[in-house]
Amino acid sequence: MKSDKVILSGKGVTKIFGFGSNKTVAVDHVDFSFREGEVISIVGESGSGKTTLAKILLGLLKQTEGEIYFDGQLRDIRSHSKKKAYWQNIQAIFQDPFSSYNVFRKIDAVLLDCIRMRGGGRLPYDKKREMMREACSFVNLKFDELTNKYPFELSGGQQQRLMIARIFLLKPKILLADEPTSMIDACSRATILDMLMDLRNEVGMTPIFITHDIGLAYYVSDTVYIMEHGKFVESGSADAVILHPKKQYTQRLLSDVPKLHEEWDLSTV
Amino acid sequence: MKLMLKQVFGSGKFVIGFVIFLAILLTVVIYPIFVPDAPLKIISRGTFLSPGIYVNLYDSIDSATRYTLITDDAEARRVAGRLSDEDRAKMREWLIGNGVDEAEIDGADTAQLLDLWELNFDPTVRLPGMTNADRNYYIRLTASLEGLLSTEGATIASTNPETGALEQSDIVNQTDYVHVNEVANSRLFILGTDNFGRDVLTELISATGVSLTIGFVAGIVATSIGLVLGLVSGYVGGMVDQVIVFIMNLFTVIPTFVLLILISFSIGQESRGAFTIAVVIGLTSWVWTSRAVRAQVISLRNRDHVNLSKLSGHSIAYILAMDILPYIASYVVMALILQISSGILAEAGLSILGLGPRTTEVPTLGLMLNWAMIYQAHILNKWWAYLPIILVIALISFSMNLMNTGLDQVFNPALRD
């Protein structure tokens, strides 16, 4: 599954908001290189800059400094068409499924957008329908029940699955999953994670999880990056970082999480 | 959509406002079908005719069918109509002042009073303390008393063109009546006439239509400008935003109404049509719409659904139209309603200051008020020349605000119960 080919990497990526005394450094000279096929997690508490970094990776925000390389080449998204080309390769799932959809557009429209994005805009409708049906069945949804419905008529879990169906159609090389399960119930969480993993195998993509849940990061990823105040403080394989943290910050983070088999030491507050 | 309409019409406030507004609108549309008179046609010689039915005197005397009604109180009513108790007291006062023995005068006995009056009254005599106004009153009274107690009919005579002599052509008996509906010329002026002698009701309804149109045009102009600037400013951000915000601030600092007055004044009376005024009102009142839209857009532009739309490769125009606009549409509709209502009020305000649309080409509610004010209808108690107009303005504004509050309750989650 994993290969040695670096699909996305960054050097000195920095994002500064505001000017002068109002200046906030959200992402502070981070370096990273994500290899094709590996599952990556970026873990950080709120305000650590992980969501800003995710938006930079997606090309929704422009970094203040530093370079990002995609597929070995300096990323160029300076025009709408170049952005569009980039977004054929990188896609996202957002935290809150309820706010991820335009409430005025039907499910069909959402999925047709994806077919169009993959260059299938001129395909006959039957073919498109077939593709949508396939995508829905991949996430255990029945397209025939969804067609002409609005996303908000679905439950949170179903909406997040629809999001995955979207990715199924788009088949990007990279998927940024920004807290994909934090807004949905524990029981649906497993389903979503399973499907993401299945999808990864199916289309051979590189998922990047952005999360504050260190447990989740441990559970899903090969490589974990721990982020604090805009910097990566520790990174490495999941086992190494989570079970044997070297940095004090990571250790503290882990000790603050309530666990089942380990006493939660409240005296360390 | 259907659900939204159902919700909107589920709001009692909206429905009441809508019904009032619809009633006004329907009246404006339907009334001219039944009363096709030109609203600015001068129909009375004399100003501020009071509301009521007018029967043509000539035609009523000339009426072919006469009805004899033996109404006992007819005479008493005629006498009372021409000689009130107050008149009797005044006559008595004059007679006593002129030396008639107080005991001789029986105020209640009309015949005796009239006899005494005829015998004694001299218009040239001025009693101590009597003003010229009093004198004029007594002269008018004397004129009106002529033939008061006559039981005979009134003779109508005309000059014979051949002989030049006056010849009796008819006698109108005191028991003669005419059915109002059989008089060919009768007009009903529900709201009387105004200072120009125009039918206030017809004018009012036409003015309501024009004012509503002004409101709509002003509202649409203001809302369009506000919407476009707000959308662009809020979504594009950066330099564009700063420039637009600067313009908005400029317009906020200058009091809109003052600006409106200045523009109206500089356009000059000659070119101030109703449409021009509407556009000017629109051009000066878009600021708060644009501010509000901008704020909404800023809160929307970083929403995930917008990001998702971007990731789906949609253009800015598409995102503005499909991902932003629908979310603020209900808000914009509410803003439009308020803009329409404030446009109508602004027109009225301008017109009262004499800066409204070019006068007397079309009536507007403001112009009608302006004329009523110039002609002192309020001082002369000609209520029909201003009260109905104020009422209509209030009703329009009330209905629009009700609709707006209703919509607000439906669309604003913070107010939802």
Add this chain to the structure above:
Amino acid sequence: MSKPILEVNELTTNYVTRFGDKIFAVDHVSVKVDDGKSVGIAGESGCGKSTLALSLMGYYFPPLYYASGDIIIDGQNISGMDPDVVRKTILGNEISYIPQAAMNALNPTQKVIHFIEDVIQAHYPHTPKKEIYELARERFELLGLPAEVLQKYSVELSGGMKQRTVIATSVILSPKVLIADEPSSALDVTSQKMVIKMILDLMEKGIIKSLIFITHELPLLYNVTDDIMIMYAGQIVERGSADEMVFDPIHPYTKALMGSIIVPEEGLRDVKLTAIPGTPPNLKNPPSGCRFADRCKFVMPECRVRSVELRDIGGGRSYRCIIPEEDLRKAYKSEKR
């Protein structure tokens, strides 16, 4: 056995929607909390946890209405009491409540001490300010909060500090019961830990007698409360001690919930998380039988028609399922992950 501080019997409350429909968000729920004990309530979003928290206080305002049942706080039945009376005499005094975003409720233009004055003077109108300040200072110091906080404005405080200030303020009158509804879920893990420690301190130091803790985070609940109750679709489906509930769940729903726990502990990567298909029923029109039937893999035709009572199996344990506990345990074992 110590006497219950809070006893709720068969409490039912409902919402009335804009279109007049009734939603029974809390359906015949009984909760008993003994002196010195804490009870956790967990469940999926929309299961009625937060409504239960509100209902427990006896403080109803539209669109939430009281339907039936008793709420007895330290022997005093407050169910059906006038909400105004509840607000003046019960809230803050007998029972305190901390909602999820309580820290955002602080007025940024006023100092912390002001809120404390408000709380105290609402119940004891003529308390001198000096006395209040002394009380507050003592209490804050007892709870490990610096006394300077009292003179600060809420905007000057961090999220965790704000939340702790709110908690300290709401228990200033030492209520018997504290209801905490997701008090830490908006905070990062470090602040969460501080807040939890403080709540546990309240119990330990005898400021409050009992605690009801509501959250959807099971590992947290496991570490905080003595007992755990699982709620599903407005009903309690299972209750037991924290250990039993996590490691020996009986109800299929509880079992699924516990199977979905993710904690960063060795071995986690080897387990397969449990997934439950489907969605909870619509409470506007709940199914007549077991409410979990549609999603339950052990469902039998009977489940859909027969209404199920909470079954007490002793030792403070009870669950709501027609399948005997042994059968369920056996089934779980056979599908060992």
Add this chain to the structure above:
Amino acid sequence: MKFTRFTIVALLLVALVAVSVAPAFAQDTLPRNETLYFNGQQWGSVVGWNPYSSNNNNAMAISQGDNARVLMFETPYLYNMLDGQVYPLLADGPFAWNDERTELTFSIKPAAHWSDGTPVTAADVAYTWATHVKYSTPTGAGNVDYIDDIVALDDSTVVVKAKLNDDGTAVNPLIVQAYVSSNYVIQMAWTQALEERVAEDATAFLADTAEDVVFSGPYYKFFTDDSKVILVRDDNYWGQDASMWGSLPVPKYLAHTIFKDNAAGTTALQAGEVDVSQQFNSNVQDLWLVDGLPISTYLPEAPYGIGASLPTAFFNLTGSSFGLDNLAVRKAIAIAVDYPTIIANAMTNQSATFDQVPRSLMNPTPGEQALYDQAAVADLQWAGNDIEGAKAILDEAGIVDTDGDGWRELDGQKLSYIATCPNGWSDWQAAIEVVAAAGAEIGIDITTNFPEWSVYQTVVTKSDAPLPEGYDIFMMWSAGAGPTQPWGRIRNLLSSEWLGMASNWSGNWGGYSNSEVDALIQAIPSVTDEAELKDMYTQLVDMYLTDIPSFTLMYRPQSFHTVNESVWTNFPYDGDGTEPPVPPLDLMDGWSVAGLYNLELVNP
């Protein structure tokens, strides 16, 4: 003495109280039974008391003209618009022309004296004229072409010498004669004192507010501020001498509250806070018929007052209005207009109708009406509302609707005009509306346009260029009643002498030009023979009604004279038996001042 802060504050307070109480004191203590209240004359606060200046904004004290205001300053003669005669005031007996009508002689009443006690002398009259000329006051500039000099023969005899034509006749004896009833006599001594004060600087001379002015009239300044003007009677007034009035005027105070607008003035009149109202009160009859107030006008019935001026609609004959040079078009419009509606609606019947007083160039006063031969022009005098007649005229002239759009064309061009009057002049606007309505009736498109007054007057008074578009038909005033009337009014309406002036305030704004008319206007002032005069006036009326360069829309009184008899009575009214009759000019202008001596209290 050392002032403490407290003393200063206390002093300030006292001063403040004193300042704020003083005016209140002045008005509150005016006894109602000795005060006559006015409205409609004074708008804004008084600037000064300088009778040479035209910038006093002092409506109660200073107004020179045909019916000069003689409350504070006096003229040698008083004009009476009712009989057209002048009556001596400062002058003793009638004036006398020499046989050539080049010199007018009168003497000053021996009793006449100034407020400082010194007698009024012929030298004062002469010096007043000399000063007017020297400082080029409006009076000086307006008369210098007609009056050569005014000299004092002795202490009491004044000779007014007319400017002469080359042939030795007076340029205009009518204007010379009018001077003595239109212009004040101002004290020489005071004038010289003022000249000294301002070092004979013309600007400073006219700008002086003349608080120290010496006067001869019965009233003088008592109090003014921005809310009222009060005059008080001079109990040493010379006129109480038997040679003039024989008594003092009745009210001790004349007060004029400065109202915000007409509406406020009307309200005050209704409340009895105003005795004499110079305001247009629409539907004035409602005040007594409906409201039952003790209010009356000079005439008990419509038109309620005596019309004196002729507000007139002018046709633009300067060439910029297509078709108005065509008499048929002008006549059709003029006879189609519904004058009764104008009079009923714009004037609320406070004007005689054209049935009552047929149109001519004369105002409705008996004096002027007697000046022309009504029978001779009866065929030309239209009463209006003659739609069929107008249509017939147009049809006959070949001006018909050729393209079927409802509007008539002349030479293929649609007749389309704009009727104009200043914005906010509500009665004029109403009249212009009716004119426009007449157009629609006869197939000529007339729309209305109401520019601001400043725009309007700039355009209309600029005679050196054709009137612009939008001024096809426009409304302006005409002269009222006065000693040079109706000659002066006819000159205003018809004389071509002003055409081409950069700023023409005098008249004939439409640009009419007729040499026959000009010749008659030129000749009349020197004619004394009544029959000849009548013939000449009749010719003028004939030409006016034939050529129709303009058309009178209504008659309008010189002053609106409405009185409230709550406190005072015996105001002048038609048939009140006064001899000569006191005209309804608010008891302050020309002979109407005589009315002040007749007033009585309703409740003495």
